Amino acid sequence: MLDIQSIRADFPILHQEINGKPLVYFDNGATSQKPVVVIEAIEKYYKEINANIHRGVHHLSQVATDAYEEARLIVKNHINAAQLHEVIFTSGTTFGINLVANGFSQMLKEGDEVIVSHLEHHSNIVPWQFACERSGATLKVIPMNEKGELVMEAYDQLLTDRTKLVAVNHISNALGTINPIREIIDKAHKVGAAVLIDGAQAVPHIKPDVQELDCDFYVFSGHKMCAPTGSGILYGKEAWLNKLPPYQGGGEMIKEVTFEKTTYACLPHKFEAGTPNIEAGIVLGVAINYLNSIGFENIEAYEKELLKYATEKLQEMPGIIFYGTSTEKASVISFNFEGLHPYDVGAIIDKLGIAVRTGHHCAQPIMEYYKIPGTIRASFSFYNTKEEIDRMMDALKKAQSMLS
Template sequence: MLDINKVRADFPILSQKVNGKQLVYFDNGATSQKPQVVIDAIAQYYQEINANIHRGVHTLSQLATDAYEVSRATIQNHINAKFAHEVIFTSGTTHGINAVANGFASILKVGDEVLVSAMEHHSNIVPWQMLCEKTGATLRVIPMNENGELIMAEYDKLVSEKTKIVTVNHISNALGTINPIKYMIDKAHEFGAAILIDGAQAVPHLKPDVQELDCDFYVFSGHKMCGPTGTGILYGKEAWLNQLPPYQGGGEMIKEVTFEKSTYADLPHKFEAGTPNIAGGIVLGTAVDYMNSIGFENIQQQEKELVEYGTKRLLEIEGLKIYGTAKEKTSVISFNVGEIHPYDIGTIVDKLGIAVRTGHHCAQPIMEFFKIPGTIRASFSFYNTKEEIDVMVEAVKKAQLMLS
């Protein structure tokens, strides 16, 4: 069991006031807060090491390189990748998805198909649309039902020999739905298709095992799991990463350059052009270590209780509707109150010190499906409490009274 007061003491921002009220931070789906150990590690890098990596023989460069590669190994172990060179540092989930989509431009042709789901974040829709426009391939969409669950019977009909890649989120950022990705991975492989899993919303809540899942690609961002912004990971199976061309050209990703021809470096450097976010990459390893010290079983138990309690309390409010009622869901409650615009409620509760997200959450097709302009999204982390949920519920009631 978590000692919640001890955990909260690790996060300095949680003790501050916003608009004169104690901060209640329920926008973890957008970005998580950072523990002091992560904040200190960023400062320590710039104070004590600050040198470029993989290029220098001097001591600071070697220290930076060692720390960067230790972080890569930490993440390899965390996701259970077979090889460290299957772990590619990126600027975030969007970067990782675009790198893979760009690579598939050399594979796809007219008549091929790409499958996405109806509940994807825009960053897992737009790159594939661009890819299909470039190659003449067709984008097909796996539909969902009113509970916010993907319809597996329709997925079974859609996936075929024409399917070259399936791309789906592990957990929906807008609804909290946990998708049956192991089933989807196995089904894609039956037809020889690759599959990419967008794990941006999953890694703060669970520990993916990429070998057990047998996914071809798994992408996520560091800033949603207590790490720095501008950091992320693209995991890819060695065979796929060797097959795909590099996403960017420049320094670091080359073996030899002449004006006649350039040859590319081996993995992982082939996909890591230019000077990276060195401090961010190193400190992402610190964040992963911190979350493992908390324990993902403890994280899941705490967040399960928060979602159950939050759902119960919010449904006490007359006219409130929750969107996303899947049997398997985590850590997100998206809701509206009657005909009141979500932005109006979000603005009022912010004045009361409560940070929630309002709008379409970069998932406009979901909002179109439910025929709504957006939702109020309360997204929880392991450092949140039931008492904070009570504060939010009272604030929503107050907003409802003011706006009715």
């Protein structure tokens, strides 16, 4: 059992009022809040060890380099990567996907196929459209059903020996659906395709084991798991990372540079051009250690309890419409009220201190499937409470009454 009040004490931002009402933060799918240990680690970096890394012989540079590489080791152990150099620091999920897609755009050819799913965030659609446009490959889509689940029978039909890559999310940001990624990976590998998993929405809730999953790439952002914005990870199997060309040119990613020819550094530096977001990389390690101190089994169990409680409470309201009713779900609820625009509801409950996300959640194909402009999305984290859900319910009832 989690000591929720003790955990909430770690998050200063939660203890404030919005428009005279206690803040209820249910927009964790967009970004998580930061605990004191993370905030203090950011301050410590700039107060005590701020220096560029990998390049200096002076003391501060060595201390900063050691801290940065220690964070890489923390990530490697957390996701169970086989090799430390399979962990690439990025600015976030979007950067990681674009890095891989750019590499594949130079390896794909006309007649090849890339598969994504109907449940993807735009960041796992648009880069693959770019790759296909540049290479002449074809983009195919795994369809979804009314419950917000992928139609796996259709996926079986899409896979052929022309399939070169499958890119799907672990958990849908818009609906909370947990996809059967192990099955997706296994089937893709049988036809010789590589697999990229967008783990942005998964890593705040569960601990991925990339070796057990056997994925070829796994990407995620730090800011959704209590770390600073501008931090992220691309995990890639060594063999695949060696095949991909560099994404950016500059310092750090080179071995030798002449005007006639440049040779590239070994992994992971081949993909880490320029001065990185050093503080964010270091503090990502701090955030991961914090989450592991709470325990992902505890986080997952508690968030399921919150999801169940909120779902039951919402089901009691008249005119409620749920989107995404998959059996396997993370702590995300997308819903609307019949006849009401989600933006109007969100604006009213904001005045009552309730922070939710309204709109298409960068997942317009999902909204087009349901023929709606968007949804109200409440996304819960381990520092939320049932009492906060009750406050949201009171605010939703008031909004429904005002708008009906």
